[in-house]
Amino acid sequence: MRLPEFIEANRDAILAAWEEFASTREGAEHLDRAALRDHSASMLRDIVADLHRTQSHDTGAHKARAEHDESVGGYDSAAQAHGAERAHHGFSVGEMVSEFRALRASVLRLWTASRATLDTDDINDLLRFNASVDQSIGESVTRFTSSIDESKDLFLAILSHDLRAPLQTVLMVTDHLATSPSRDTTQSVLVSRASRSVTRMIELVDDLLDFTRTRMGAGLGIASEATDLSTLVQHAVEEIEAAHPQWAFEPQIEAGLWAPVDAARIRQVLANLLSNAVHHGDSSLPVSIRAHGTDRQVVIDVGNFGRVIPAADIAGLFSPFKRVLADAPSDSADHHLGLGLYITDRIVSAHNGRIDVTSSIEAGTTFRVTLPR
Numbered sequence: 001m002r003l004p005e006f007i008e009a010n011r012d013a014i015l016a017a018w019e020e021f022a023s024t025r026e027g028a029e030h031l032d033r034a035a036l037r038d039h040s041a042s043m044l045r046d047i048v049a050d051l052h053r054t055q056s057h058d059t060g061a062h063k064a065r066a067e068h069d070e071s072v073g074g075y076d077s078a079a080q081a082h083g084a085e086r087a088h089h090g091f092s093v094g095e096m097v098s099e100f101r102a103l104r105a106s107v108l109r110l111w112t113a114s115r116a117t118l119d120t121d122d123i124n125d126l127l128r129f130n131a132s133v134d135q136s137i138g139e140s141v142t143r144f145t146s147s148i149d150e151s152k153d154l155f156l157a158i159l160s161h162d163l164r165a166p167l168q169t170v171l172m173v174t175d176h177l178a179t180s181p182s183r184d185t186t187q188s189v190l191v192s193r194a195s196r197s198v199t200r201m202i203e204l205v206d207d208l209l210d211f212t213r214t215r216m217g218a219g220l221g222i223a224s225e226a227t228d229l230s231t232l233v234q235h236a237v238e239e240i241e242a243a244h245p246q247w248a249f250e251p252q253i254e255a256g257l258w259a260p261v262d263a264a265r266i267r268q269v270l271a272n273l274l275s276n277a278v279h280h281g282d283s284s285l286p287v288s289i290r291a292h293g294t295d296r297q298v299v300i301d302v303g304n305f306g307r308v309i310p311a312a313d314i315a316g317l318f319s320p321f322k323r324v325l326a327d328a329p330s331d332s333a334d335h336h337l338g339l340g341l342y343i344t345d346r347i348v349s350a351h352n353g354r355i356d357v358t359s360s361i362e363a364g365t366t367f368r369v370t371l372p373r
Contacts, residue, residue: 002122003129004125006111007044007051015041018037018040021102023036025091025099043079043082043136047129047136080140082096083140083141086140086144093144097137100136104129104130104133171195174195174198177191178191207339210339220346220347220350224260224262227259227266229257229266229293230253230256230291236267236274236289237251240278247287249289250287251288251291252291253291265350272343272344273344273367274289274302275340277303277365277367281304281306282305287303288303289302296373297370299369300369301368305365309357309359314357317357318344348371351371
């Protein structure tokens, strides 16, 4: 009996073995029989159909690499649904993959025990069965990880939203205390410190909200209007100067740099780049800010001198949760999520602009933002 006929004839025993094995997984503690079997019957049925189907060389190659095969929709869909369900029920990816390993071992153990010898057709069936199981594993893992990522993003979005309101209340209280005429010097220092800390926490929460918006496909909500970028850059410089009076800043800003942008978002870009330049720069050397333009674009350069960013690391600077210098020591003044440059890049891209980075010992590090006019 060929392998596909053997699977059909022993379907109930194979599914019972699947169910028994699945029940031993940690995530299966509260699952009933139907949930334990989940889409196993559909996956098994379509694996059999795949074994009966004439297979091209390209299809076989795709399966060998566990790539998606558009010509075989059944078990792919069942495998994807199985991955989503196992993620929903709290299985780990290892537990889910182990189900397929157990299925493979169970089928092959029973089938080979029924065969005295394996001929060429049997070997071909064996290879195709393994490829089909591998394809199912690939489909399930992809959907499993996607479902987990979606759950994490939703959790971060809800958490960030719920944290922002109480933080805003605390900030309002500290602002009120800061203007109270009855405060003494010590109280003023403490209130000012608390206000800065709460402001930083709100910025972190806003970064998380922006991150989850981009991950969940909601976008950043760009509302462009004609804006004087010269004034915007000048205000950003004044704010960073007030926050870091011990640093030297050298702005060179052309007048009349108008462009259609979301002013609040570009202000966020400037704040991120200037803060980044301070955090990673040499405080004995100035931070440069240059804004200039042509008829078609506005260019803003933020430069500093400090440790050189390796060329191999520049491409990954705008990935989420990355630091400009991954091995840089962290101190109490520089705790951040590593989302600033990721969000900066997303904002610039949403304006149909681009951001480039150069870094060398001689010229320092420069982040260049180019925006269309």
